[in-house]
Amino acid sequence: MxxxxxxxxxxxxxxxxxxxxxxxxxxxxxxxxxxxxxxxxxxxxxxxxxxxxxxxxxxxxxxxxxxxxxxxxxxxxxxxxxxxxxxxxxxxxxxxxxxxxxxxxxxxxxxxxxxxPPKYGCEHARHERYGWYMHVVMFVVAQIAFFYLFGTRDQFSVDEWFAFEFYRTWLEDEALGAYEDVKLNQVVRAWFIVLIIDGIISLSYTFFPRKEKNEE
The missing domain is CATH 1.10.132 (Topoisomerase I; Chain A, domain 4)
Structure with missing residues (x-):
């Protein structure tokens, strides 16, 4: 079976x-x-x-x-x-x-x-922020699942996830991720980049709210 x-x-x-x-x-x-x-x-x-x-x-x-x-x-x-x-x-x-x-x-x-879903103003900005927050939650939960399912490389410490240097090095070399499996590191790295881009776009509506077309 x-x-x-x-x-x-x-x-x-x-x-x-x-x-x-x-x-x-x-x-x-x-x-x-x-x-x-x-x-x-x-x-x-x-x-x-x-x-x-x-x-x-x-x-x-x-x-x-x-x-x-x-x-x-x-x-x-x-x-x-x-x-x-x-x-x-x-x-x-x-x-x-x-x-x-x-x-x-x-x-x-x-x-x-x-x-x-609201399309304009502060309500739209709040909706976009909420969507990104959910994206972050999904990413974090996935990392926890990967951590327990596949484990990390021998030299990796959980504290590295909270260090800026880890992310700078990781973005330069996709093989230097948290996990032993290189393919998993590549996938998580790509997802992390998408998460950052999604965050920039979503949070931009907080500072530059979308206005209705007929609004001056």
Missing amino acids: VEFVHQHLWELFIAIEIVFWLCIVLFVFLRYVLGLRKMSIWILPFFVASVLADAYLGWIDYKSTGEFSIFQFIIVITVIYAITAGVSDFRRLDAYIQRKVVKWKGEAELEISVKS
Whole structure:
């Protein structure tokens, strides 16, 4: 069984994602098209099961090879996203679909607790900061997971993570990361650069708020 799963990791991962999106379609159909809101709740456990199934695939891959792989990285990011930003994103998607379906059916729009993301001003800046904070949380949680799953190189000390010199050297040489696996260091380094760029863009709205086009 384990050997079969390991030989078909990508096929099973894609199948799980297809089931996940089919569950979303079924959830929307039951909840808003048929009006079976209570019944639609029974679809939610399948979302949790899909996350657990992804985690199981990642564990099988690591157990079989004993090495880090891109597949495991994708699994870790998928699981971390699902238990952090994924929840709020799903709520916003639910609210968006509810508005569209209600408008399509020509019914009175119900009160929706989840509002659309703000586009201008201080509210937009706050929303961008929150999105970046969640990105930071995902990055930190991923490092903790990598630390316990794959371990660090022999010469590495956790204190280095709090030293500026470590990051300067790391950005110059991607092989000098915290982990023994060079590929993992390369992936984490690329992610760290994206995190920094995301932070600069997100925080820029705090100092230069986006204004409406008709605003002088």
